[in-house]
Amino acid sequence: MDARVQPSRLDLDALRSWPLPAVDDTADKEARGRVLVIAGSREVPGAAVLAATAALRAGAGKLAIATAASVAQHMAFAMPEARVIALPETADGGFDERGIAGIERAVQAARCVLVGPGLMDAKATCRFVAALAPLLKGRGVVLDALAMDAAPHLGRFEEPVLLTPHAGEVAHLTGCDKDEVLADPERAAREAAQRWNAVIAVKGARTVIADPDGRAWLHEGGNAGLATSGSGDTLAGAIAGLCARGAGLVQACAWGVVLHAQAGERLAAQRAPVGYLAREIPDAMLQVLRDLQDVRPAIR
Numbered sequence: 119m120d121a122r123v124q125p126s127r128l129d130l131d132a133l134r135s136w137p138l139p140a141v142d143d144t145a146d147k148e149a150r151g152r153v154l155v156i157a158g159s160r161e162v163p164g165a166a167v168l169a170a171t172a173a174l175r176a177g178a179g180k181l182a183i184a185t186a187a188s189v190a191q192h193m194a195f196a197m198p199e200a201r202v203i204a205l206p207e208t209a210d211g212g213f214d215e216r217g218i219a220g221i222e223r224a225v226q227a228a229r230c231v232l233v234g235p236g237l238m239d240a241k242a243t244c245r246f247v248a249a250l251a252p253l254l255k256g257r258g259v260v261l262d263a264l265a266m267d268a269a270p271h272l273g274r275f276e277e278p279v280l281l282t283p284h285a286g287e288v289a290h291l292t293g294c295d296k297d298e299v300l301a302d303p304e305r306a307a308r309e310a311a312q313r314w315n316a317v318i319a320v321k322g323a324r325t326v327i328a329d330p331d332g333r334a335w336l337h338e339g340g341n342a343g344l345a346t347s348g349s350g351d352t353l354a355g356a357i358a359g360l361c362a363r364g365a366g367l368v369q370a371c372a373w374g375v376v377l378h379a380q381a382g383e384r385l386a387a388q389r390a391p392v393g394y395l396a397r398e399i400p401d402a403m404l405q406v407l408r409d410l411q412d413v414r415p416a417i418r
């Protein structure tokens with residue numbers, strides 16, 4: 119018999135009974151929390167824009183983006199709400215770990231740091247994340263996309279970190295088969311959470327979140343329209359934004375997963391079931407967030 123405790127179901131009702139920390143009407147942008155998005159390479163700069171937009175739509179107060187030097191100027195115009203820090207690149211388009219000195223202050227100021235969307239050069243990314251890891255202590259950390267490749271090399275995290283792999287990325291990280299993960303995402307999430315002492319969200323039509331304490335949450339919802347280029351970047355960004363404005367990693371992840379899926383459902387109803395764009399998801403998430411807060415206000 120399967121001894122696993124059933125995962126808690128995540129849906130809008132679950133969020134209503136798990137309200138986000140309230141943001142006071144008198145809050146300034148510092149109180150709303152700083153988020154640092156380390157993302158975007160010369161081939162995939164848009165991933166940083168998608169993640170950063172979602173972080174602000176989720177309610178973060180202040181935004182910094184650390185991105186490839188070759189696209190930093192363009193990023194500053196694409197994302198006028200951000201302070202943009204240029205990172206030196208490797209020949210293969212990765213972030214050179216020597217650039218970390220230039221983001222040290224931004225890391226220290228951030229309540230949440232998201233690393234990964236749109237990064238290139240797996241080897242350089244592993245070195246970069248390994249060198250960054252000691253600076254991340256005490257803040258919410260979300261590793262997405264190529265930044266997760268560092269996880270197997272970092273051993274067990276000392277403090278919880280969130281990883282957001284889809285089934286293919288779990289297969290890539292653990293050496294198992296993608297179909298095995300799809301057949302039992304809960305097992306994959308629980309095993310990875312124990313192995314790395316991390317919160318894991320295995321994403322897909324069924325998303326399972328597991329934490330190192332043995333708790334798990336299951337979300338079923340959204341639609342195939344969410345299976346689109348850049349969609350995962352908006353999820354990671356929203357989670358980082360929720361964390362920056364005061365939610366813990368697990369709550370931020372749970373809220374982000376439901377908001378993202380609900381945004382997909384709204385876009386499917388408003389536009390078409392398939393064919394809406396990742397860049398449209400953050401605004402739809404804001405609509406869902408607003409309606410939720412009408413029910414139980416988190417921002418007065």
Ligand SMILES: NC(=O)C1=CN([C@@H]2O[C@H](COP(=O)(O)OP(=O)(O)OC[C@H]3O[C@@H](n4cnc5c(N)ncnc54)[C@H](OP(=O)(O)O)[C@@H]3O)[C@@H](O)[C@H]2O)[C@@H](O)CC1
Pocket residue numbers: 162164165166234235236237263264285286287289290296347348349350351
């Ligand atoms: N047009 C673009 O590319 C855009 C990309 N964008 C952003 O770029 C980032 C990367 O996205 P992506 O789409 O390039 O990488 P994705 O396919 O998620 O693979 C990730 C890893 O999983 C692995 N992996 C996958 N399946 C597997 C399997 N069955 N079994 C084993 N391994 C498997 C795969 O290994 P590989 O297939 O390379 O061997 C790879 O290591 C992300 O942030 C995305 O949002 C956007 O911003 C918009 C434009």
Ligand SMILES: Nc1ncnc2c1ncn2[C@@H]1O[C@H](COP(=O)(O)OP(=O)(O)O)[C@@H](O)[C@H]1O
Pocket residue numbers: 284321322323324325339340341342343344345346347348349350351352353378379
């Ligand atoms: N059929 C589906 N139903 C519901 N959600 C889905 C479906 N397919 C994908 N998603 C969601 O869309 C997102 C896709 O993320 P990801 O594969 O990382 O995209 P990308 O790498 O292009 O940004 C995940 O949050 C996943 O849960």
